[in-house]
Amino acid sequence: MRNELSRRDLIVIGGTVGLGLAVGQTANAFVLSPENQPKMEPKLVTVPTEADIAKALKTDGRGISAATHKAHLTLWQGYANKTNEIRKALAELDTDPAKGNQIYSVTRSLKVNYAFAYGGLINHNVYFDTLGGEGVIGGDAEALIKEAYGTVEKWKADWKITGLSSRGWVYLGYDHDEKRVFNYAGDAQDTFPAWNNTLILAMDVYEHAYYLDYQTARAKYVDAYFGLVDWDAVNARLPK
Ligand SMILES: [Fe+2]
Numbered sequence: 001m002r003n004e005l006s007r008r009d010l011i012v013i014g015g016t017v018g019l020g021l022a023v024g025q026t027a028n029a030f031v032l033s034p035e036n037q038p039k040m041e042p043k044l045v046t047v048p049t050e051a052d053i054a055k056a057l058k059t060d061g062r063g064i065s066a067a068t069h070k071a072h073l074t075l076w077q078g079y080a081n082k083t084n085e086i087r088k089a090l091a092e093l094d095t096d097p098a099k100g101n102q103i104y105s106v107t108r109s110l111k112v113n114y115a116f117a118y119g120g121l122i123n124h125n126v127y128f129d130t131l132g133g134e135g136v137i138g139g140d141a142e143a144l145i146k147e148a149y150g151t152v153e154k155w156k157a158d159w160k161i162t163g164l165s166s167r168g169w170v171y172l173g174y175d176h177d178e179k180r181v182f183n184y185a186g187d188a189q190d191t192f193p194a195w196n197n198t199l200i201l202a203m204d205v206y207e208h209a210y211y212l213d214y215q216t217a218r219a220k221y222v223d224a225y226f227g228l229v230d231w232d233a234v235n236a237r238l239p240k
Contacts, residue, residue, distance in 0.1 A: 039092070041091065042091040043087065044084045045083050045087075047080040047081060047084075048073065048077055048128070052128060053069050053072075053128050054132075055132030056069045056128055056228075057069055057132075058132055059228050062224070062227065062228060063224025063225065063227055063228055064209075064210065065213050068208075068209070068211075071208065071212070072124075075208060076128070079118075079120035079124060080121050082113070083114070083117045086110050086113060086114045086117055090110055090114070093110070115189075115190040116188065116189045116190045117189075119188075119189035119190040120189035120190075123171075123186075124204070126200075126201065126202040126237070127203065129230075129237070130200075130201050130202070130229060130237070131228050133229050133230025133233065134227070134230075135226050135231075136231060137152055138231055139231065139232070139235035140235055141238060144174065144181045144238075145181060148181050155183070156226060158183050159203070160219065160222045162185050163203055164218060164219060164222070165185060166205055167187040167205075168187050168204070168206050169186035169187075169188075169189075169203065169204060169205060169206075170183060170185060170202070170205060171193075171199055171201070172200050172201035172202070173194060173198065173200070174197060174198045174200050174238060175197050176198065181200070182197075198237065198238070198239055199237070200234050200238055201234050201237075203222070205218060205222075
């Protein structure tokens with residue numbers, strides 16, 4: 001029976017639609033009912049574990065404590081889990097246009113919150129990938145920073161005041177169009193990204209990133225952060 005066709009069969013049938021149209025047949029004869037449409041399997045992200053913060057944990061006592069990083073890991077995992085939850089829901093999305101609505105709709109809720117979930121995953125990927133170092137700058141990242149800001153000290157001053165002026169993040173992006181780096185502010189996981197940039201360094205300035213160690217003294221956290229950046233990891237993120 002048609003309803004019992006396997007997913008593979010349905011894909012093959014789908015492939016014949018184009019051939020049918022090519023010889024002048026109408027598509028209607030080949031249209032599958034919604035319940036028989038092949039579903040795309042969602043691609044899922046890997047949920048981080050304590051192994052992913054091992055490098056950052058090695059710097060315990062040098063500015064950001066292991067306790068802070070371990071608590072932070074649970075939030076990072078939350079972004080990964082919610083990314084996967086939304087991807088699974090999107091794979092089952094009812095795309096009937098009558099169900100779309102900009103005030104409230106299932107699609108709006110999934111898509112808006114997807115940007116927050118996936119953005120939060122990527123930000124934290126870069127944050128933990130580029131922590132756990134000695135803070136000794138070098139390589140192409142240093143050259144790009146000097147080209148854009150004059151000196152490393154001037155870049156640090158801009159990074160710090162951007163961190164004090166943002167509600168969530170500071171991003172160092174490499175702009176592929178202008179071939180230079182820029183310190184972007186981010187108020188949340190999904191605000192103010194710039195097109196055609198590669199994120200090479202990300203500093204979390206939400207209180208959960210430093211409150212255990214510095215309470216509300218964010219400037220002290222930023223000063224400590226500079227000494228913990230793994231600049232080899234930053235350079236590895238630059239386009240070759
Ligand atoms: Fe965070």
